[in-house]
Amino acid sequence: MKRWAKDSKGKRYFYNVNGVKGYMATGWLTDRENNTRYFNPTSGYMTTRWATISNKKYYFYSGSGVAARSVFLTDKKNVTRYFTSKCFMAKGWATNKKQQKRYFDPNTGAMYKGFKKIGSDTYYFYSKSGVMATGWVTNSKKGYKYYFDPSTGVMATGTKTIDGKKYTFGSNGVLDTNPSTTTATSSRTIKNFLANALLPVGKTLYVWGGGHNWSDATRKGISPKWKQWYDSNSSSYNYRYYMDLSEATEQKGLDCSGFVGWSVYQIMQSRSGGPMYTDVSGNLGSLYSGKGMGTVVSQAQLASSNWKLYPGDIGYNSGHTWIVLGQCSDKSVVILHCTPNAGVQISGTPTPSGTYGSQAIKLAETYMSRYPGASKYDYHESSGNYIRNGAYFRWNRSTLSDPNGYLNKTANQILADLF
Structure with missing residues (x-):
């Protein structure tokens, strides 16, 4: 009698030959070559592909029925799993003979790759091997540095002492390479917010998506790449030629919401690498008010x-956002914003009734003329009537204080003080 048999449906059976009689194999069976198979205890069918046996998952190759053993298998979706020396699929933490650690999803068995949070801690698993990172790790593309505890693999955040030296890491684990650039909480004032927002004026062009990449959105100070891009272009600059949204392009400048988000970061965070304050323009009011930083003022409230x-108010609609530098006696306002024409600049709005030639526009023309780029790029010192367009985010006084009395100053007085 043959040891293997197949029925009309293609199901395979195995028979142990014992003298004259043959006994159908059931359950686990390991042959002389150490190949392990599983046969249904009732029907004797040889198991193939996935099977759960005694609460453990196994994979049996479809042709031979041999159980996967001591092997990594990657499926069509690029999900990698490991099957142990006892053939069952690994779950949770696993350590090999070299003391390298990996983690497999407790439900699916998928091997973790990249940054992953397990419980309240963050780890990094190398994308090819799945091995847990320890010690210093550098992102070669972006230049970011991270540190993972040599024993536990937990990612470092905050201030840590490593080999006797203190290092500071952002909440995302990135090493702060410029720790000397700080803003104390006591310096969170309206004046400092506006002074920081003025820094990119005449130095930064409009770039689609600029300021939305993590490195710039959480940067303290101006990126040297902004000024390099500004200086290297001519009056014919057109941002539409640079809309590929690659990180290399985004790092060359700012767009309107990238500028506002970067400006808010300057006053809210003491070091580079913290949480982002950048989003699309229409979401900024809810983003900041949701963080308890202030409240949203509607058009109806403005009209009433x-x-x-007030200086420091952040205006926004679905397509643009701007910072109020100050208001004039004719109700027009001087604003800071990033425009497609020439980048970060000072502009003036018409009066609420729509009258151009306003006091704010004249002030914007006066102060923008101080920048060398004013004769090179197409700055528009007169803006749309943003007073009557969109909502405004207004800071809580507990978030930004006003020891300089800016809330009671006119735009002219504020500009004179800042310049």
Whole structure:
């Protein structure tokens, strides 16, 4: 009698030959070559592909029925799993003979790759091997440095002493390479917010998506790449030629919401590498108010206040966002924003009734003329009537204080003080 048999449906059976009689194999069976198979205890069918046996998962090759053993298998979706020396699929933490650690999803068995949070801690697993990182790790493409505890693999955040030296890491684990650039909480004032927002004026062009990449959105200070891009272009610059949204392009400048998000970061965070304050323009009010930083003022509320705006207010609509530098006696406002024409600049709005030739526009023309780029690029010192367009985010006084009395100053007085 043959040891193997197949029925009309293609199901395979195995028979142990014992003298004259043959006994159908059931359950686990390991042959002389150490190949392990499993046969249904009732029907004797040889198991193929996936099977759960005694609460453990196994994989049996479809042709031979041999159980996967001591092997990594990667499926069509690029999910990698490991099958132990006892053939069952690995779950949770696993350590090999070299003391290298990996982690496999407790439900699916998928091997973790990249940054992963397990419990309250963050780890990094190398993308090819799945091995847990320890010690210093550098992202070669972006230049970011991370540190993972040599024993536990937990990613370092905050201030850590490593080999006797203190290092500071952001909440995302990136090493702060410029720890000397800080803003103390006591320096969170309206004046400092506006002074920081003025820094990119005349130095930074409009770049689609600029300021939305993590490195710039959480940067303290101006990126040297912004000024390099600004200086290397001519008056014919057109941002539409640079809309590929690659990180290399985004790092060359800022767009409107990237500028506002970067400006807010300067006053809210003491070091590079913290949480981002950048989003699309229409979401900024809810983003900042949701963090408890202030409140949103609607058009109806503005109208009821006779269009009263304050220095530091952040205006926004679905397509643009801007920072109020100050209001004039004719109710027009001087604003800071990043425009497609020439980048970060000072502009003036018309009056709420739409009258151009306003006091704010004249002030914007006066102060923008101080920048060398004013004769090179197409700065528009007169903006749209943003007073009557969009909502405004207004800072809580507990978030930004006003020891300099800016809330009671006109735009002219504020500009004179800042310049």
